[in-house]
Amino acid sequence: MRSLLSRISPRLWFILILLIAGGVMAWIEQRDRANDTDTSLGSQQEAPDYYAEGATYTRYNDQGEIYQTLASPRITHTPNDDMTHAETPELTWTASGGDVWHGRGDTGQVEGNGEHITLSGHARLRQPDNDWTLSTDTLHYTQQDQHAWSDVTSTFTQENQTTTSNRFDAWIDQDRAVLEGDVKGNYPPSR
Amino acid sequence: LPSDASKPIHISADKLNLDDKAGTAVYTGNVDMTQGTMLLKANRVDIQRGNNGNVSRVTAIGQGERAYLEQKPNPQDSKVQGWGDKVIYHADTRRVELIGNAKLIQSPDTFNGAYVEYFLDRRQVNARGGKPSSSDSSDQRVEMTLNPQNSQSQ
Numbered sequence: 001m002r003s004l005l006s007r008i009s010p011r012l013w014f015i016l017i018l019l020i021a022g023g024v025m026a027w028i029e030q031r032d033r034a035n036d037t038d039t040s041l042g043s044q045q046e047a048p049d050y051y052a053e054g055a056t057y058t059r060y061n062d063q064g065e066i067y068q069t070l071a072s073p074r075i076t077h078t079p080n081d082d083m084t085h086a087e088t089p090e091l092t093w094t095a096s097g098g099d100v101w102h103g104r105g106d107t108g109q110v111e112g113n114g115e116h117i118t119l120s121g122h123a124r125l126r127q128p129d130n131d132w133t134l135s136t137d138t139l140h141y142t143q144q145d146q147h148a149w150s151d152v153t154s155t156f157t158q159e160n161q162t163t164t165s166n167r168f169d170a171w172i173d174q175d176r177a178v179l180e181g182d183v184k185g186n187y188p189p190s191r
Numbered sequence: 192l193p194s195d196a197s198k199p200i201h202i203s204a205d206k207l208n209l210d211d212k213a214g215t216a217v218y219t220g221n222v223d224m225t226q227g228t229m230l231l232k233a234n235r236v237d238i239q240r241g242n243n244g245n246v247s248r249v250t251a252i253g254q255g256e257r258a259y260l261e262q263k264p265n266p267q268d269s270k271v272q273g274w275g276d277k278v279i280y281h282a283d284t285r286r287v288e289l290i291g292n293a294k295l296i297q298s299p300d301t302f303n304g305a306y307v308e309y310f311l312d313r314r315q316v317n318a319r320g321g322k323p324s325s326s327d328s329s330d331q332r333v334e335m336t337l338n339p340q341n342s343q344s345q
Contacts, residue, residue, distance in 0.1 A: 130211040156209075159244040163207055175211040183218065185202040187238070187246045189226075 048076040048085075059114050067094050068114050068143065084110040089119065095146060095172040102126040103139060103148070117141040123150070130175060133157045134168055146173045154179070160188045192263055193312060195227030196285060200246055202236065215239070224249065228270070229311070231280065233258035241283070249280040257292055264314050269298040273309060285311040293318070 055075045059068040072086035089108035093101045106121025123139035125148050126132065136154040141147070147169065154168035156179055166181030205220025216238040218224075224231040233251035241247035251258040258278040263270045276291030286308065289295060293307040295316060308317040 127211075132209075132211070158209075159240075161244075165207065177209040179207040179209075180205065183202075183204045183207045185200075185204075185207065185216075185218065185238075187200040187202075189197045189199050189245075 046078045046080055049079040051076040057114070065094070068092070070108070070110065070114070072108070082112055086110065091117065091119075091141075093141070093143075093146070093172055095175075097173055097175070099127060099129055099172065099175060101148070101172045102128070103141065105139065115143050117143075125170065127170075127172070127175070131159050132170075132177065134170070134177075136168065145171070147171055162186045192228050192265065195229050195262065195311070196282075198227035200224060200226045200249075200282075202238075204236070222251070224251070228263040229260070229280075230262070231258070231260045231278065233278065246282050248282065251278040251280070252276070253278075260287060260289075262311060264311070271298075271309065271314070272296045273307065275307070287311060 052075045053073060055072055057068075057070040057075075058066055061067045069092045070086060070089055071091075072089045074087045075084055077084045086108040088106060089104060091103040091108070093103065095101065103117075103119055103123070103125050105119030105123040108120070109118045111117070117140070119139040119141075121137065123136050125134040125139055134148075134150070134154055134156050136150040137152050139148060139150050141149075149167070149169045151167050154165055156163045156165070156168060156177065163179055163183060163185040165179035165183045168177065168179050170177040202218055202222065202224045204218035204222040206218070208217045208219070209215070210217075218236045218238070219234065222231075222233050222236045224236055231249065231251050234254040234256075235252045237250040237252075238246055239248040239250070251260070253259075253276055257274040257276055260273045260278050260280070261270045273287060273289045273293070273295045275289030275293040277288075279288040279290065281287070287310075289307040289309070291305065293302075293304055295302045295307045295309055295318070297309075297314065297316060300316075302316055302318045304318040304320050306319050309315070
């Protein structure tokens with residue numbers, strides 16, 4: 001055995017050591033990543049301080065008028081980030097002008113007192129009076145400026161017209177919307 | 192083509208501004224609009240819809256360069272081309288107004304003036320001079336180049 005080891009050339013020893021060191025470092029790195037995932041998963045699935053089933057939130061402004069409602073079959077609240085997580089939420093926003101807008105998605109995240117809302121998965125924003133409908137993957141809403149927006153591909157329809165774009169913004173108190181980036185509109189023939 | 196009117200309208204642009212209170216849909220930035228063989232190019236295009244929700248009027252405005260419209264009246268005809276500071280397409284009546292520095296080539300003839308009106312289906316042209324717009328001081332006279340049928344114009 002000893003004669004065998006002595007016959008191995010220094011260069012071969014060096015390569016062997018390098019291989020072993022590389023393997024150890026890869027194993028350490030793998031283990032750290034596993035720990036990170038555990039911790040990041042941990043914070044997502046942080047224990048809620050409360051949950052509600054078949055819940056409806058209604059928010060009132062200083063004049064006692066309803067400005068936002070949220071209905072969901074299941075709502076959970078995580079205290080550390082003060083985030084409310086809603087399953088298949090159905091939202092309504094009443095604009096200062098009185099128009100009612102509707103929003104929904106597969107999941108919803110509501111920050112604080114409804115100041116900022118993110119709807120994810122088949123998200124949709126609808127304004128029935130104008131017959132405006134926006135379909136996208138992720139929709140954000142900020143109460144302060146009554147601004148709904150999406151920065152992913154969005155499809156806007158009004159009556160029989162359809163327009164797609166890379167970004168969408170709407171100001172619900174102004175009945176105004178802007179589509180931007182690779183805008184493509186389609187209007188069916190009038191005859 | 193006569194069948195253009197029964198074709199959908201497709202528009203591509205950089206941006207679309209919708210204002211329901213004003214009832215306007217304004218496309219801006221490299222706007223291309225097509226309906227069958229008709230093509231409209233401009234920097235800005237305003238779409239107006241009738242009560243039935245369909246497109247009733249399209250106003251194309253050229254900023255820097257004139258708005259441009261072309262259409263093929265019939266498969267065997269060469270396309271009609273029109274330019275103007277403003278081009279208005281009336282979808283219901285299939286009428287086009289070229290306003291300001293207006294030019295229409297209906298091969299082999301060419302029409303220039305402050306205002307040219309063209310009926311897509313009847314292929315009738317009306318042109319007149321005058322001031323293209325109130326802000327303009329210069330009068331634009333009507334110039335028509337009627338070429339014999341067999342020679343090809345530009």
